[in-house]
Amino acid sequence: MKIGFLAMSGLRAHDPKLLQLGMTLPGVVERSRVLQSLPSLGLLYLAAYTPSGHDLHYYEVEGEKSVPADAFTCDLVAISTFSAQVNEAYAVADCLRESGVQVAMGGLHVTVLPEEALEHADYVFLGEGEKAWPAAVDAIANGTNDEGNRIWKSADFGPIDVCSLEVPRYDLLECRNYARLPVQTTRGCPWRCDFCASNVMLGQPYRKRPATQVVRDIQAAKQQNPHVFIEFADDNTFVDHEWGKELCRNLIPLKVKWFTETDISVADDPELLRLMRRARCRQLLIGLESPDQDSLDGIELRANFKGQRSTTNMDAVRRIQSHGITVNGCFILGLDKQTPAVFQEILDFALEAPLYDVQITVLTPFPGTPLYERLLQEGRIIEPGRWDLCTLFDVNHIPLNMTPDQLREGMYWLVEKLFSEDCLRVRRKHFFDQLW
Numbered sequence: 035m036k037i038g039f040l041a042m043s044g045l046r047a048h049d050p051k052l053l054q055l056g057m058t059l060p061g062v063v064e065r066s067r068v069l070q071s072l073p074s075l076g077l078l079y080l081a082a083y084t085p086s087g088h089d090l091h092y093y094e095v096e097g098e099k100s101v102p103a104d105a106f107t108c109d110l111v112a113i114s115t116f117s118a119q120v121n122e123a124y125a126v127a128d129c130l131r132e133s134g135v136q137v138a139m140g141g142l143h144v145t146v147l148p149e150e151a152l153e154h155a156d157y158v159f160l161g162e163g164e165k166a167w168p169a170a171v172d173a174i175a176n177g178t179n180d181e182g183n184r185i186w187k188s189a190d191f192g193p194i195d196v197c198s199l200e201v202p203r204y205d206l207l208e209c210r211n212y213a214r215l216p217v218q219t220t221r222g223c224p225w226r227c228d229f230c231a232s233n234v235m236l237g238q239p240y241r242k243r244p245a246t247q248v249v250r251d252i253q254a255a256k257q258q259n260p261h262v263f264i265e266f267a268d269d270n271t272f273v274d275h276e277w278g279k280e281l282c283r284n285l286i287p288l289k290v291k292w293f294t295e296t297d298i299s300v301a302d303d304p305e306l307l308r309l310m311r312r313a314r315c316r317q318l319l320i321g322l323e324s325p326d327q328d329s330l331d332g333i334e335l336r337a338n339f340k341g342q343r344s345t346t347n348m349d350a351v352r353r354i355q356s357h358g359i360t361v362n363g364c365f366i367l368g369l370d371k372q373t374p375a376v377f378q379e380i381l382d383f384a385l386e387a388p389l390y391d392v393q394i395t396v397l398t399p400f401p402g403t404p405l406y407e408r409l410l411q412e413g414r415i416i417e418p419g420r421w422d423l424c425t426l427f428d429v430n431h432i433p434l435n436m437t438p439d440q441l442r443e444g445m446y447w448l449v450e451k452l453f454s455e456d457c458l459r460v461r462r463k464h465f466f467d468q469l470w
């Protein structure tokens with residue numbers, strides 16, 4: 035069969051004022067350029083797990099109108115979904131199916147809402163695809179999918195062993211010149227933040243890959259671009275500090291720069307930070323969520339991890355940055371305990387720490403999360419089912435201690451302050467000064 039792997043690329047946001055601001059603010063433009071250019075690791079894994087003998091192609095599209103003609107000549111197209119782009123993905127799927135192409139959909143959104151996806155896809159996959167996908171491809175190709183099985187559940191095929199994953203098929207990216215490529219070192223996260231969409235589908239504990247296999251994948255990525263920057267597509271890389279040190283020791287000889295997401299506990303371990311620096315870690319993205327203790331208490335449901343760390347977050351950021359690793363501190367706007375004072379408090383934190391990079395997002399009720407269920411029950415989702423608003427930048431809930439308009443206005447104000455030339459200079463100058 036000719037099989038296409040179709041990624042919906044580009045970032046999503048609808049709020050017109052925010053978009054207008056984003057076009058002009060250097061900090062925002064810089065980061066979104068970087069983010070636009072990452073291929074879908076999930077699809078590259080699926081390609082690696084496709085049984086041999088099929089003709090494989092990777093496509094990136096921004097919407098229905100940009101689907102390349104070649105995709106319409108496939109027998110089967112696999113599409114990966116996030117909530118924010120799912121309506122566009124459904125439109126693309128409808129279009130392909132009208133032309134006789136079979137469509138398989140998987141990923142976070144359809145894992146939570148498979149019935150919705152069945153309206154648009156021939157096959158819907160729930161959870162990780164490494165075992166279900168090859169079985170389905172065989173059944174479709176050999177005409178043995180007799181019972182017309184349309185829903186394929188990862189759970190029916192046993193756990194995925196991340197210690198022996200195939201190399202993602204970076205070679206399918208061919209001549210597209212990606213400056214950054216994703217590599218995975220871990221799957222999942224031991225914590226359970228009530229708003230987090232990442233681990234709603236994994237259904238398996240936090241898993242770490244052997245460092246040697248991560249090295250193998252980076253080498254494969256380097257074959258596409260010897261100067262590639264690696265983005266670890268993890269939720270929380272350095273939970274296990276000893277494993278993290280081993281990983282870094284293995285990364286040092288590769289001389290490759292990298293970025294990852296992790297929790298603030300890395301700051302407790304100077305040896306780990308030194309090794310990360312030697313291994314060329316350029317930035318850690320860390321969910322600080324809010325500068326005040328009240329808002330953080332209770333948002334992590336297992337051990338109140340974020341509430342417990344709140345008072346030491348600023349020192350922790352400083353310790354990490356003093357090792358020459360920049361921190362991208364993420365804050366969520368619209369948490370239940372936040373009042374309109376939070377916008378100024380975030381600005382103060384960012385300037386005082388100071389944070390090299392800052393990411394602010396709006397509290398987003400992603401389907402399948404505890405937050406979504408709670409807000410729905412409380413009648414606080416403004417437009418339930420508006421998945422296109424799950425961008426992390428569009429307000430679709432009623433906060434407790436401010437109005438949706440106050441939340442929007444506060445966000446505009448904060449974006450303008452945080453990403454202005456002046457503020458960027460202050461935040462970044464300190465980082466470089468302390469290195470000398």
Ligand code: B12
Nearest residue numbers: 043045046074076114116117140141159162163232267425
């Ligand atoms: C790296 C990353 C990005 C990258 C690359 C995205 C990409 N093209 O894949 C960039 C920076 C571009 C990005 C952008 C966005 N992201 Co993002 N991103 C991530 C991150 C950190 C890792 C994703 C990843 O690579 N995982 C590793 C791979 C191996 O796993 P996977 O993709 O889930 O694929 C597996 C299964 O899902 C399944 N599968 C997936 N697709 C299919 C299809 C078929 C047919 C089958 C059989 C199986 C299958 O099999 C795969 C292998 O096991 C996740 C966090 C997370 N844990 O998912 C957030 C995350 C996915 N992102 C999120 C969001 C909101 C976005 C944006 C919408 C933000 C925005 N405003 O634009 C955009 C949307 C991008 C787009 N155009 O669709 C949310 C999505 C929540 C949701 N329910 O929708 C997440 C969960 C972050 C969060 N905690 O909120 N993202």
Ligand code: SF4
Nearest residue numbers: 223225226227230269
């Ligand atoms: S620490 Fe991060 S990845 Fe882990 S559950 Fe919380 S938000 Fe999700």
